[in-house]
Amino acid sequence: MTVHNLYIFDRNGTCLHYSEWNRKKQAGISKEEEYKLMYGMLFSIRSFVNCRKDGFMSFHTSRYKLHYYETPTGIKLVMNTDLGVQNCRDTLQQIYSTLYVEYIVKNPLCVLGESLQSDLFNSKLDSFIRALPFFNIRAA
């Protein structure tokens, strides 16, 4: 089991943060384009699903699983893992509440709505993900 990568988007579609751990294939387009494509896909899925409460939670293909969590303020956390991981909702919620809120929202130097520059956040996030029970470098 492994974690591939993590995207954080704000409600306007700006990619606030991206980090990757065990990613084997790049999309073949620039990162900027990839963020737009990912956000566009999530936006379409949201309108495609069109239901109340939690709405869209995850999808999987033959090789990976995408977990999605959205806060009421529109911050969207997207994590790609392999298929063995069951439910990441709590993990994503924890990333939001213990990392994003603590190190970004409470940091007056971080401008909301722009890509996150905080080294503290990056290192905390990295160690948080590496400590997850399903983060286990299989082939890296």
Next chain:
Amino acid sequence: MAIFSVFVVNKAGGLIYQYDNYVTRAEVEKTFSFPLDLVLKIHDEKVIVSFGQRDGIRVGHGVLSINGVDVNGKYTAEGKEIVEYLKDPANYPVSIKFGRPRLSSNEKLMLASMFHSLFAIGSQLSPEVGSSGIEMLETDVFKLHCFQTLTGIKFIVLADPRQTGIDALLRKIYEIYSDFALKNPFYSLEMPIRCELFDQNLKSALEIAEKAGTFGPGS
């Protein structure tokens, strides 16, 4: 009973078959006095609740009928605009029925082609090599299962999250498609499926799948 609907999408993203198996349609009828305590807006030629959930009426529900008479899009049966009609205090008290708006066939075509591109993007953004498109999409109220054949036809089943045995059902539908649509001499490829035998066999396959795998553990 927990399989909601079946879609068949051809390799160009066109919807060639759609069947609604089981429709849970919560409809709420309520009598209102002036002024209306819901905020309504017009969306896609329908009048939709945009704010103010109460008594089972939810955001996203559409106006289905006024005083027991079905509405016609954003107009009342007499041809007046619903929003204007509800602004007039003389028309109160008024009884309005709300419910989830029905999907028109155009909307179904649109959703099918939307899924077609989502499927492709899902495979392009894969962090792993050699990934297929979206096989299962999970929400809190339903799961969408998709099976793409080698020839590019997609069979899509929308079911309750707890329904089991969908993979077998998708393969069974593929078999039914091969037997009763493709072998039908009057069926032209990539075109909408209008074959009676296909309909019948699909319905019985759905019934069997529902009986076999309802609410089993996991899925």
